[in-house]
Amino acid sequence: MECITIKDVARVCGVGVSTVSRAINNHPDINPETKEMIMQVIKENNYVPNNSARNLKRSDARAIAILIKGISNPFFNSMIKVFEEEIQKKKYSLVLQHVDAWQDETEVALELEKEKRLRGIIFLGGIASHSQEQLKKIPVPFVLSTVSLLGKEYKNDYSFVSVDDVKESCRMTEHLISQGHEKIALLCSYKEDVSIGALRLTGYKKALEAHNIPVDERWIRHMDPELDSYSMESGYRMTKALLEEGVDCTAIFAISDSLAIGAVRALIDAGKRVPEDISVAGFDGTEMAAYYNPSITTIRQPAETMAKETIKLLFDSIKKKTNVQQLIFEGELVPGESVKKLN
Amino acid sequence: MECITIKDVARVCGVGVSTVSRAINNHPDINPETKEMIMQVIKENNYVPNNSARNLKRSDARAIAILIKGISNPFFNSMIKVFEEEIQKKKYSLVLQHVDAWQDETEVALELEKEKRLRGIIFLGGIASHSQEQLKKIPVPFVLSTVSLLGKEYKNDYSFVSVDDVKESCRMTEHLISQGHEKIALLCSYKEDVSIGALRLTGYKKALEAHNIPVDERWIRHMDPELDSYSMESGYRMTKALLEEGVDCTAIFAISDSLAIGAVRALIDAGKRVPEDISVAGFDGTEMAAYYNPSITTIRQPAETMAKETIKLLFDSIKKKTNVQQLIFEGELVPGESVKKLN
Structure with a gap:
């Protein structure tokens, strides 16, 4: 028999989980009637507190x-x-x-x-x-x-x-190509990375090659090892450098949503509109990407x-x-x- | 004598931290000359790997x-x-x-x-x-x-x-009042919360009272215990409900930046502009608040x-x-x- 969770107990009783917790833990700060109701529901439903302790x-x-x-x-x-x-x-x-x-x-x-x-x-x-x-x-x-x-x-x-990771990165790059983009910058991980960063770089290159778009090394930007990896600040700095060097691209593909958000903010601060002036895509499918303004096109894992x-x-x-x-x-x-x- | 960190070693050598790591860990995938240089710097500078293991x-x-x-x-x-x-x-x-x-x-x-x-x-x-x-x-x-x-x-x-928390929440509410806002909704934590959520609610009420603004209970919105606490989704739902019930306010104060971001997104989805149509403030001073569009007015801890x-x-x-x-x-x-x- 499956045990019900504390959330179920809270729902059934129409109270918050913290109230259920107080009932279980004999906290003084709870209405005695509420407590009784909660303990009754717990008893009837075979709830076992899954307390870490x-x-x-x-x-x-x-x-x-x-x-x-x-x-x-x-x-x-x-x-x-x-x-x-x-x-x-x-x-x-x-x-x-x-x-x-x-x-x-x-x-x-x-x-x-x-x-x-x-x-x-x-x-x-x-x-x-x-x-x-x-x-x-x-x-x-x-x-x-x-x-x-x-x-x-x-x-x-x-x-x-x-x-x-190669395939998914390829998928995003192909999506950008299907939207008419050929000059696509990549915000990637450290130069020495041999983990997912390297796989996503491979996927990006593969897609460009499949569409006969020559890879321009100036488009590929690596994280600064001095900064936190995959941070918004990292994405911001890479994009700022891209703009300052006058690299001419119509889209930026960042290999994580946090990097993509940093990129959008750098573009806005430089007076550019996203996506009207330049498109930005991310990777991971985080909550942040969905709630950002504009919401970020991403790959959901x-x-x-x-x-x-x-x-x-x-x-x-x-x-x-x-x-x-x-x-x-x-x-x-x-x-x-x-x-x-x-x- | 203070030990230098792996980041210092990387900086001195002009390589990434992962390269230093490979040198230390005898990883085969590293240029032997680079490795020698790194090990030399490590020796000279009394670096002790602060490896968790x-x-x-x-x-x-x-x-x-x-x-x-x-x-x-x-x-x-x-x-x-x-x-x-x-x-x-x-x-x-x-x-x-x-x-x-x-x-x-x-x-x-x-x-x-x-x-x-x-x-x-x-x-x-x-x-x-x-x-x-x-x-x-x-x-x-x-x-x-x-x-x-x-x-x-x-x-x-x-x-x-x-x-x-009382004082800081009061500070933000006073700031909104100083900007001409009197109808200020509060996105707060669970009804039963007796922790920081309750303290920030107290600060909000205190500021309104000090300015003789009557507290309208419809303005105070609590998190749904079914949702993750302090999530963007929570902020989104509370704001959506506020709009659907036609609660008339000129500003929303969310007691965390994540709630504030959910609020902004809900407003945008309802066709409102932030801050032109309605102002939004957060709390915590996270990276997200600084990188959001618009950037979120917040209290930095x-x-x-x-x-x-x-x-x-x-x-x-x-x-x-x-x-x-x-x-x-x-x-x-x-x-x-x-x-x-x-x-």
Whole structure:
């Protein structure tokens, strides 16, 4: 029997979740009648508080670690929420660890595993650059999430859940071409990046080549390693430099929504209108892209589904129900107001 | 002697941090000459890799926990980064734990402490509603960050670092009044909230009362507990309802920037211009507010300074250098393009 959640209890009682929490926690600041009603609903519906504290207690030795690269990427927030929920449902505890851009997450994983006797690991973001040798040392099941090892030599050895970054980047570039754009600048990651940034650069080049549009290296802009990666400021600075150098393009494709928003703001500050004077596209399908003005044309990654499949794959591996699997999801082009069709 | 960071090494060598990382980690994919140069700079400058993995190893028993309420609030991201850096500098390890809106974080803290033998705890967000009794049980030093217990009965018993939410909310409301607005709607948190949402509501009412503007309850909108708290969607829905009910206001004050952005988007979708037809103000001073179009008038909380002072206060308590301290920071009104002066 499925347990109902605290949100269900709140809905049934017509109160907020914080009120339900106060009832459960014997907080003095609650109307006694409301409390009684809530406790009645809880009893009738078999609600079990999925409190982290209680889970920690009973499942100390059953922990899953999530190693996150890129804390400022809002795209990960929605996934982490799903991970937390699903891991709590399975009565495991959760260890979150942020990994800096320059750290080797396999090393961090090996140490964490030793210290906390993990049952499984999720690598969120990053990792594409690491050697097989390192990955082979990890003694527990793990899944790479939003990281594809497509086209790498170790393709079939590890489980991952991702979109095909080359294909999706190609999809967006082709969309811009279909709207009449040929001079398309790319806001890309660090020059040395061998992870998703490199894959999205490949997709961009592939699309241009397929349409016989020569690649102009001045159009390809890399992040400044001094700035936070994938930050709005990064996108702003790259676009400002593009404008100052007089690079002549009709569209800018930024490989994340946050970079795209920085680009739009730089264009507005330079007196340009988006999309009337110049079109801008992003990648990820974040909430920000939908709420921005103009809304940003983007590639939506099915974040929640990918998060759920990541967890499922990990638990299947822990229970030895499955071998290595690679799940590639389709991205979806979400048209916004930021791209204009040229005549 | 202070150690230099990997960013310093990268700057000195004129390469990206990922290249320095590859040099340190013996990654094959690096030019041997570049690697030699990097290793030389590292040697000369006494750089010690501040790798989480290495820190975990040597400081297993010296952990600081950060309990975070409100993972989707981007305002916390910049603070978490400072916490990570400062805690690594002190050679402590870090445990991050997200706490759901309805969870009692003191309970989570007590369990964590037992399990991991923590040296200290930072509560980020939340908590204002908890009882002294619970707080008294926590056996290690802790600091409440971005949470003020001002005006509560336990005012002088606990260390906290925050702005004065009542005062800052009053400041923004007064600013709107100074721009000629009298009909000011408030996008607030849940009805039952007794934390910062309640304090900001108090500040809003206080400002109106000081200017003899009667408070119209229809202007005060609460978040839907079914939606993520402080999400853009929340702000969007509250504003849509406001418009549909024909509530007549010239300005909307949202108690977070994310809510303000949702509000602007709802207004645009309803065919209104911001600020020409209606003004919008936010709170927090996030990157998003600065990069939005129009940029959002907001209250900037000095996030980095507050994070640094939180850590300092915690380590001073751990080393028994200090007693309980309350640090209240001034917010700063950052004018954006989203508020218009009425004639």
